[in-house]
Amino acid sequence: MAWELNSDRPIYAQILEKLQVRIVCGVYPPGGWLPSVRELAAEASVNPNTMQRAFSELERSGLVITQRNMGRVVTQDTQMIEAVKRQMAVTQTKSFFANMRQLGFSDSEIISLVNSYTSDTKHASYAVVSNEE
Amino acid sequence: MNEQYTTAAPLLQINDLCKRYPNMGNYMSVFHMNLTIPRGRIIGLLGPNGCGKTTLIKMINGLLAPTSGAVYINGLFPGAESKRVISYLPERTYLENGMKVRQMIDYFADFYEDFSKEKAYSMLESLGISPEARLKTLSKGTKEKVQLILVMSRNAELYILDEPIAGVDPAARDYILRTIITNYNPNSTIILSTHLISDIESVLDDVIFMKNGSLMLYTSVDAIRSQQNKSVDAYFREVYAC
Numbered sequence: 001m002a003w004e005l006n007s008d009r010p011i012y013a014q015i016l017e018k019l020q021v022r023i024v025c026g027v028y029p030p031g032g033w034l035p036s037v038r039e040l041a042a043e044a045s046v047n048p049n050t051m052q053r054a055f056s057e058l059e060r061s062g063l064v065i066t067q068r069n070m071g072r073v074v075t076q077d078t079q080m081i082e083a084v085k086r087q088m089a090v091t092q093t094k095s096f097f098a099n100m101r102q103l104g105f106s107d108s109e110i111i112s113l114v115n116s117y118t119s120d121t122k123h124a125s126y127a128v129v130s131n132e133e
Numbered sequence: 134m135n136e137q138y139t140t141a142a143p144l145l146q147i148n149d150l151c152k153r154y155p156n157m158g159n160y161m162s163v164f165h166m167n168l169t170i171p172r173g174r175i176i177g178l179l180g181p182n183g184c185g186k187t188t189l190i191k192m193i194n195g196l197l198a199p200t201s202g203a204v205y206i207n208g209l210f211p212g213a214e215s216k217r218v219i220s221y222l223p224e225r226t227y228l229e230n231g232m233k234v235r236q237m238i239d240y241f242a243d244f245y246e247d248f249s250k251e252k253a254y255s256m257l258e259s260l261g262i263s264p265e266a267r268l269k270t271l272s273k274g275t276k277e278k279v280q281l282i283l284v285m286s287r288n289a290e291l292y293i294l295d296e297p298i299a300g301v302d303p304a305a306r307d308y309i310l311r312t313i314i315t316n317y318n319p320n321s322t323i324i325l326s327t328h329l330i331s332d333i334e335s336v337l338d339d340v341i342f343m344k345n346g347s348l349m350l351y352t353s354v355d356a357i358r359s360q361q362n363k364s365v366d367a368y369f370r371e372v373y374a375c
Contacts (some may be wrong), residue, residue, distance in 0.1 A: 007364030010355040011335055037256070041314050047175055048317045050355070118211045 003044040011046055015054040023063060023074050024085040034064060034072045037074075142208030144291055144322055145170035150202035152346075153169050164187040164346035166202070172290070175336055176244040177365075178326040178341035181373050186326045187224055189343070190295050194221050206291065217245075220289035224296050226280050230269040234262060234279055241283050253286035255265065256312065260305060274300045278309075285312060294325040298332065310336050331366040340365055342372065 005012040005014050022028050035043075036053075055072065058064040062080060064072050075081065100110045147168040163185045178186050185203050191197040193204050195211030206215040228237060234257065242248045257264055259277055268276060277300045283311065284292065298306045306329075311321060314336060327333060334354060342350040350373070354365055361368050 005335055007331070007334075007367065008358065008362050010358045012355055013359075038315065038317070041317075042311055044335075045310060047338055048314060049173070049175075049338050050335070053355075095144065 003046070005044075005046075012053040012057070015044060015046060015051060016057050019054060019058060020063070020088065024081060024088065028074045030074050030081060031076045032074050036071065057124050072122050091115055125127065142205065143169045144172050144207060145207075145324075146205040147193075148203050148205070150189070150192065150204060151200045152185070152192060152197065153200045161200075161346050163192070163199075165284075166346075166348050168341070168348060168351065170225075170291075170322055170324065171304060172322055174338045175313065175317065175323045176325070177330070177333060177337045177340045177341070179328075179330060179340055179365075179369060184343045185346040186343055187295055188232055188346075190293055190324075190326065191223075193293060194219060217247075218290040220245075220284045220287040220292045222281060222292075222294040222297055224286040226276055228268050228276065228280060231267065233265055233267050235264040237268070237279065237283060238264070238286075241286070245287050246328070247288040249286050253282055256282045256286065259308060274302060274305070277301055278305060281309060285316060290321045292321065292323040292325075296327055297325055298327060298329055303332075306332060323331065330369055331364065334365050337365075344373070 002022075003015070003018060005011055017036060019028075028034055034040075037048055037051045037055060041048040044051065055064065059066055059072070061084075062074055062077070065075055066072050097107070098108060099115075105113070145168070147166050150163055150166040151161055152163040153159070154242055166189065178190070180186055188197065192199050193206070193211065195204075195215060204211055206218065209215060232240070238253050241253075242250050254264065257279075260282070262271075262275060262282075268279065271279065277297075281294070281297050283303075284294065298309055301309065310333060317323075325333070337354050339351065339353050340357070341348065346370060357363075357365050357368050363371075
């Protein structure tokens with residue numbers, strides 16, 4: 001099935017984020033091989049050149065390393081992966097707070113809402129499962 | 134095989150191309166178009182009805198003579214050599230109704246040395262079309278699928294698809310787009326004209342916007358998205374708002 005892509009941002013940037021998520025949560029483990037550009041382009045239903053561009057960005061950031069003529073592997077540098085994960089968490093938190101403030105909640109109200117949400121065990125397990133937006 | 138053509142000349146070059154149909158007064162269907170198309174791209178040719186897309190496509194294929202200006206394919210005028218490298222899907226079907234799908238495949242394989250029967254049969258199977266069916270027994274959409282299969286089964290340098298997905302159902306549309314992606318090779322380019330922009334947007338590298346016979350914009354999909362903060366589909370609706 002085609003990947004869910006928003007219409008208002010560059011496609012390569014969205015693909016880049018999805019690949020980062022896959023690396024961070026271990027779908028592509030440290031040191032593991034990545035599928036080929038063509039394979040992933042077909043899976044995502046995007047142009048192979050666009051997928052290539054996302055891969056190039058990943059290479060530039062060091063998260064992915066090209067093995068000449070063999071393909072690409074995820075870096076073994078787990079600290080780097082952890083840093084990317086932190087960075088993504090900050091981004092998510094920022095946007096969550098921005099949305100909640102827009103609804104008129106103060107920061108302390110937001111935190112108490114989060115606490116009551118996670119203390120409800122049913123929701124807590126749900127929250128863990130659905131870490132995709 | 135095609136080494137002699139893969140010289141420095143661009144795959145497709147259009148120089149100051151104009152087309153005026155007889156009995157149309159001074160109206161130019163294509164007006165001073167200039168365009169250079171490289172290899173390895175998937176390009177959407179977009180524009181409202183009557184903006185000259187099909188006229189342009191017909192001139193590239195040598196089916197219409199330009200009023201002025203010129204089209205070059207690998208540096209050559211349209212002709213037998215360009216038909217060898219261009220696989221063209223016209224906007225209406227030209228298949229022989231009395232023939233079976235299998236016979237059409239044989240016919241194409243006879244005609245084009247770059248035709249792959251294997252590819253054709255595997256696509257037919259994926260779309261559940263029987264090679265023994267006679268074309269006249271097929272629905273409009275299925276006929277369009279057959280025709281697209283025939284065109285995509287060639288190993289051409291330039292594919293020109295005029296409204297390739299308009300008549301087919303969404304599931305088959307996805308399959309066709311996937312076929313385009315998986316058949317992608319860096320040596321060939323696909324130009325497709327369509328109104329179904331949102332369906333194909335993520336498959337395209339570049340888009341060409343035409344308006345009243347002129348080239349309005351030729352840029353990449355991601356350039357539109359990052360500069361306008363909207364999809365090509367939304368941008369099209371804005372540019373061509375009635």
